[in-house]
Every structure is written in structure tokens, then in C-alpha cells.
Amino acid sequence: MACERWTEKLDAYADGELPAAEARELDEHLRGCASCAAEGLRKVQLKRAVQAAGQKFTPDPAFRNRIQRSIAAPRSSSWKRRWLPVVVTAMAAVLIASAFLLTQSQRRGERQLMSELVDQHVATLASSNPVDVVSTDRHTVKPWFEGKIPFTFNLPELQGSPFALAGGRVAYVKQSPGAELIFRIRQHQISVFIFQERALEGAGGSESARTALSFEVRSWCRNGLCYFVIGDAGAQDLGQLAELLKAAG
């Protein structure tokens, strides 16, 4: 008979521990088998009985108070001891909250800056006159910026790399001038923005690789200057150009 298979599973069934598929099968069996159904009923009844009988002892109120006191104020004699943890916790909570808010506003600043730079890059791509200094020679492009921006930077040697310098122009963020350099790789144009870290008011952020409006972006800050490499070339290409710039800077 099929019962043998099920009798040992009735416990797990009553405890709700039988896998769903098996429970359904057992359901089916119970509908047609009076003896298993009766045994199952007895098990459930016994369960209920123990459940009801289980609550037998209630703690003495005096005992509850004693435990509560021993937990709430272990060895606390002065108000300072009692309140210090509360004060410390509150201060920690405030610190965490403000750090969180600061991070949030920093992130918002970063996002805003990023979309501004992507806009500038797109504007450069669309412009019929994308660069103010047209030269593939870094020794021409770099001196051109002299007097136009309040800092100087180094450009990498591109010979042997797939990149070519196309030129540069002055770009602005937060009313501060910086350099925008245009590089070419195959059919793609990549803009490299360089700004002073303090001009970005903390929005430069830490070194990162991300995608903004489906443009690849690499950014990092070093020696007071923040670099942003933006383009629609592959992530690998941007990474390689970023490494070249870092090596030169």
C-alpha cells in the first residue's frame, strides 16, 4: 500500500516542512485514504495540544524588574555614565548623517560636472571650428595655453600610440578656465579636460571610470589638477589614453 511511504512523512507534513511538491502529493493521498487522514488529524491535534499547553509559566514581575535593571544600567552610578553612551551614539548618528549628506551632495556635484563636460565635448564634436589651436604637435599646443589658463600641464608623447593630437581650446566650468584637448583615434574624437582641483569645489571626485550619457568617462585628480577623458571610443582606448596622460603628468 502507498500508506507506508506516507506515514513517516506525516510529521513533516503537519510541521509544514514537507517540500511543496510532496505536500501536494500527500494531500492527494489523504483525500482517498481514511487511515492516513485520521493519523494526520491526530498529529495535528497533538501539535495543537502541546502548543496550548506550552504556555504554563509566567515570570514574576519582581524578577522581570531585576533583569531589566541589570541590563539597562550595568554598573552605572553617575548620570555621566548613564548618558555618555546616549550622547556618543547621538553624535555618531549626526556625524554619519552629515557624512552621508555630504557624500550625496558631492555625488550630485560630480554628476552635474560630468554632464556639463559631456555637453562641452558634444558641442566640440558638432562645431565646425572645434579647436582654437590646430596642431598635432604637443610642443605647439602646450605653449598656446600659456597666459590663457592659470596653470600648466604636460602632454604625452603619442608616437607609437594609436592616438593623434588634433588641437586644443579653452573650456570653462564654474567660471574657471581650463584646457580642452582633442585627440583622435581611428574615427573617434576624445576630449581631455584639465581643470584646477580647487576650481571644481570638490566635484572632481576620486579616480573613476564610468559612463555618462553613453560616453565613456575617465577621471582622476593629481597635483592639484583634475583630468576628464570623455569620448565615444571604446573603454579600452580611453583607459590607454588616460594611462599615457598620467605617465606624462
Next chain:
Amino acid sequence: MPLFDRLYNFAHWLTQDREEAEDLVQETYAKALKGFRSFQPGTNFRAWIYQILRNTFLTSRTGSKATATVPLELESDDEVLPVASDTPESILLQRSDQQLVQEALDRLPVPYREVLLLCEFEEMSYQEISATLGVPMGTVMSRLSRARRALRNTVQHLQKN
């Protein structure tokens, strides 16, 4: 205090004495507070604190005595109490039988009593019981099955007398 009433109830069931139950609960809370760092977040807090209570009980005088008198064949498979052959009606338990069941539970050996209380009254899953008692799931299931059979026999025995 989390679980205070339930822990006390369980402790009293184990010790069967008010004073000892209070000592047991007090010690459990002290140990839990001291050892809170050993509690891994994400694991079952209830199983953790019941485990502390139970281990404290086992090392107490009453606890070691109670478990020392448990017959060796408790966990063996060959010794199985005879299944009650009475008709289903004879075990039908009414609300008024609560005292009878409590008395039967009192008479059960501690391992049976505790596994029944954890499963039926605390409504722990097999997994939680396994964590609380520190035994494999298979042992939980076989012990539960034996405990239920023993309880049923004891209830019937008490009913007859």
C-alpha cells in the same frame, strides 16, 4: 527585553523550578550581553539565545542530572515505543485536557520535552531547532517523532488512570 517571557517559560519547563528558572534566565541574559559580539548578524537570533539558555542549563546541576538519567536508547533506532493502537477518538484532546498534556510533558525526559516545546510552542523550523540543539536535521526529525510517540503514550496512560 526580547523574548523574556518565552525564555522564562522555556527555562521553567527545563528546570521545573521557579528559582532555578530565574537563575537560568539571568545567566542567559548576562552571557548573551557579554557574548553579543559572537552573534553573527544575519543568523538566527532566537536560535542563538535559546542555545545559550540550553547550554547553560545542561552545565547546571539540575541539567546535568536530568540529561544523565536519560536512557541510552533514546537516539537509537531499534528501540521504538509501541504505536498507540487505540482508536483515534481515544486521543481526542479537548481544551480541558491542557493540564493533562502539561503533566505528560513534565514526565517526558528533557530531550523530548525541549524538542516538542521548540517545535510546537516556539514554532521553530527544523533548521532553527537544529541550530538551537546543535544536532543535525535528521536527528531533529527522528527525535521529534519519538518524542511525539512518547507524549501520546503518556497522555493515554494518564487518561486511563
